[in-house]
Amino acid sequence: MKLKTLGALLTGIILVSGILSACGFTNEKEKTKDGKEIIKVALSDEVNPPFLYTNDQNQPIGYDIDYLKEVEKKLGDKYQFEYQFGEEEGNLIGVSTNKFDFAINWFFKNPEREAKFLYGNPEYGYSMTALITRNDTNDIQALKDLKGKKLAPMAPSGGLRTILNSYNEKNPDNAVEIETMEHPSNADNLKGLVNGKYDAVFLNVSTFEAIQEKLKLDIKIGGIVSKEPVYIVYNKQNKELQREINQATEELKKDGTLSKLAEKWFGVNFFEDLDYINQKQYQFDNENKK
Structure with missing residues (x-):
């Protein structure tokens, strides 16, 4: 009986391992025909304009997407980002199981999530x-x-x-x-x-x-x-990807690209301090937004 129990247990472990592998526990990345590594990005289907929403063709647009496009440019021909919409908590589970490489959607830091995920550093917006x-x-x-x-x-x-x-x-x-x-x-x-x-x-x-x-x-x-600073949330295995995006983000902050995107989508440069933002009489006027 003990041998049978042990055998059943081992069989169960093997089955669970296979399921986890199918769910994405692998370090191998898909590649495009021209050799770019495909990075799977989770987007929340609970859209939050102007950070993230969809256009008439149901394509993702907003500050987050423009930011990621600029990151892709900075990283050259190494990566190609592919986006998938999903429920937010499901997206985070997908990141933890490596189904997604990272998730982006207005994420704040908190101790519970910091224990489970890697956070981008620096923040990409506010x-x-x-x-x-x-x-x-x-x-x-x-x-x-x-x-x-x-x-x-x-x-x-x-x-x-x-x-x-x-x-x-x-x-x-x-x-x-x-x-x-x-x-x-x-x-x-x-x-x-x-x-x-x-x-x-x-x-x-x-x-x-x-x-x-x-x-x-x-x-x-x-x-x-x-x-409040907002961050990308990564699977803990993706330290190299996090490091590269961190560097690209820092460069985009220094060269003024992110400030321009903030002006484009929010009507104000939210990288400035609160006194500046309030002096600009921060208003929401969709006619001024592109």
């Missing part, structure tokens, strides 16, 4: 957060201005909540009162802002833009509060 107010409100531009004001409810976890929690820890005498809601609707919060239910809504700027483009509410960006 996600900006802002206080959204009514057009007739001029006294809410920063978190310190929220004292005595009603902020729209937020989820109990996530990047936005982390920013506010950090602010409150550093400013206990001027802490922001946060109402918690398990699944708040950003659109409903913005409508509530217009109706006077709230004095401000705290949102990622690109999220605000996407909603405002549809709803066209009588609201504005009161002020940019923070800029």
Whole structure:
């Protein structure tokens, strides 16, 4: 019985190994006819313009794609990026099993992901957060201005909540009162802002833009509060690819290419500091975007 059990166990191990191999646990890369190594890139199907979305032909466009095209140029004839859309958590599983070489979609750093993946270094861009107010409100531009004001409810976890929690820890005498809601609707919060239910809504700027483009509410960006770095996430086996893309990214930052792409897609160079961004009166006007 013991021998049979051991044999069954070994058979199971072999089967699992075969499955894992089929899922992508291999260092061999496919190549194009002209010898370029094919790099499989996971894109989130939960699009996030202007970082990433699709055109009328369902082709990926946006800041992320333009950035990766510039990286390909920097790397010469060595690599060819191939894109595949998928659900975000599924994409990360695909990266961990080497089905994908890396994923790109507005990824922030957190300890859990840093334990599982390699992150690009440096960041390739920023996600900006802002206080959204009514057009007739001029006294809410920063978190310190929220004292005595009603902020729209937020989820109990996530990047936005982390920013506010950090602010409150550093400013206990001027802490922001946060109402918690398990699944708040950003659109409903913005409508509530217009109706006077709230004095401000705290949102990622690109999220605000996407909603405002549809709803066209009588609201504005009161002020940019923070800029959070975003990164490529790699399989841990891809240290050489990460190193090469890191170098290309650094060069693109230094030669001004990424600043130009930020201006193209966001209307402002988000590599500058917050004072500069707010002085430019950062607005979302799709007519100015290409």
